[in-house]
Amino acid sequence: MEIPVKSWYDAIFLRHSQRRYSGEVPDDEVTARIEKVCNDFRPFSGARAVLVRNPSKDVFKGAVGELFYKVKETPYYIAFIGDMDAPNVQTITGYLGEGVILEATALGLNTCWVGGFYRREPVMEQVSLKDGERVLGITPIGYSKKETDRVGVSSKQYRRKNLDKLVLSGDVDDKKWVRTALEAVRIAPSAANRQPWRFKIDRDAITVSANSKREGFNVSRKLDCGIAMLHLELGARVEGMSGDWKFLVYPDVAIHKIK
Ligand SMILES: Cc1cc2nc3c(=O)[nH]c(=O)nc-3n(C[C@H](O)[C@H](O)[C@H](O)COP(=O)(O)O)c2cc1C
Structure with a gap:
């Protein structure tokens, strides 16, 4: 798949992590486009993304801590999967996952990379892995609960290094x-x-x-x-x-x- 440079570049400035969702299910066209980027964006062999509809309620349970908040009411999530035998598996999975996240952002959907703090067992039940594969991260995907946190209307201040x-x-x-x-x-x-x-x-x-x-x-x-x-x-x-x-x-x- 050719990278849609302009729309993904623009999405960089619209994306922010969102942890509270409205539960609203994206319409068929938006869902099909997310499914398509998951299937077609394979920049390096050894990393892939899978869209999961009807997430098990337990997936985001336990994602709490000082810096981490429970993810609520997401209609879908996406699993980012790496083949642990592939060279540079972590790096290529990050690159691939961010492409999917920027496409979702360009479609007006909110997301949040979740690395360590989700329940692995329910994900394993919903995603079928080949030998040697592991889920290295997931993202909820849907529309923010608060209108003001939706993609494109956020006034997010970035806390970033110079x-x-x-x-x-x-x-x-x-x-x-x-x-x-x-x-x-x-x-x-x-x-x-x-x-x-x-x-x-x-x-x-x-x-x-x-x-x-x-x-x-x-x-x-x-x-x-x-x-x-x-x-x-x-x-x-x-x-x-x-x-x-x-x-x-x-x-x-x-x-x-x-x-
Ligand atoms: C690989 C990765 C793993 C992350 N894991 C979590 C997580 O487990 N829980 C969470 O609430 N946020 C998680 N985040 C989101 C970060 O906290 C967030 O990206 C960072 O604070 C910057 O904020 P922003 O995404 O709104 O710009 C993760 C982000 C990345 C890239």
């Missing part, structure tokens, strides 16, 4: 595409908003690295970095700069080289 804390080397303002790409990453979602991504800017390339090898919140930083990769690529492409990804040795994650 770029000078994220860029390890190189000049953000050397080229327009570099700033656009990094501004698009800056507001990407990450587990507990930890923003683990760091960047090295070269002449025609940006390297994405993780800030630590330590894991936490039951979610790999590599998954967060996969999300960042898609945002970075969309920012570059919206400025007319297409590139290729090459995976690197952790804690470096991947380098995006402009063609």
Whole structure:
């Protein structure tokens, strides 16, 4: 599937995590488009997304804690599944999942990545996994309970690090595409908003690295970095700069080289 660059790029600025849903079921056309992106967006082999209708009530039970709120009344959820034998499985699942989330956002649907804090047993009953596969994250999907939290009407303030804390080397303002790409990453979602991504800017390339090898919140930083990769690529492409990804040795994650 070709990435719809403009609509996903625009969706970056509309997306926010939503945990309370109205229960309203998306209409057939919207549902079909979500089903289609789940089936067709397979940028790397080894990661896939599955739409689950009629979620078991237990899936989001227990998703509580200081930073985590119970997800309520979602009509659907999507499971992001990785083949644990595939290279870079966490990273490619983050990239794939964020594509599905941005398409949902573009369709006016609310979402929320949920990494560690959901019940695995009911998900296992609803999603059939092949040998070696694991569900690495899920997202509720539907319409926010509060009208003011719906996609497109949110006045969300982002709590994010400034770029000078994220860029390890190189000049953000050397080229327009570099700033656009990094501004698009800056507001990407990450587990507990930890923003683990760091960047090295070269002449025609940006390297994405993780800030630590330590894991936490039951979610790999590599998954967060996969999300960042898609945002970075969309920012570059919206400025007319297409590139290729090459995976690197952790804690470096991947380098995006402009063609
Ligand atoms: C991989 C991943 C896992 C997450 N897991 C949870 C979770 O278990 N529970 C939750 O309430 N939010 C979770 N979040 C949402 C983050 O807390 C949220 O993205 C972050 O605070 C930034 O806020 P925003 O998405 O509204 O911009 C997760 C986000 C990511 C990317």
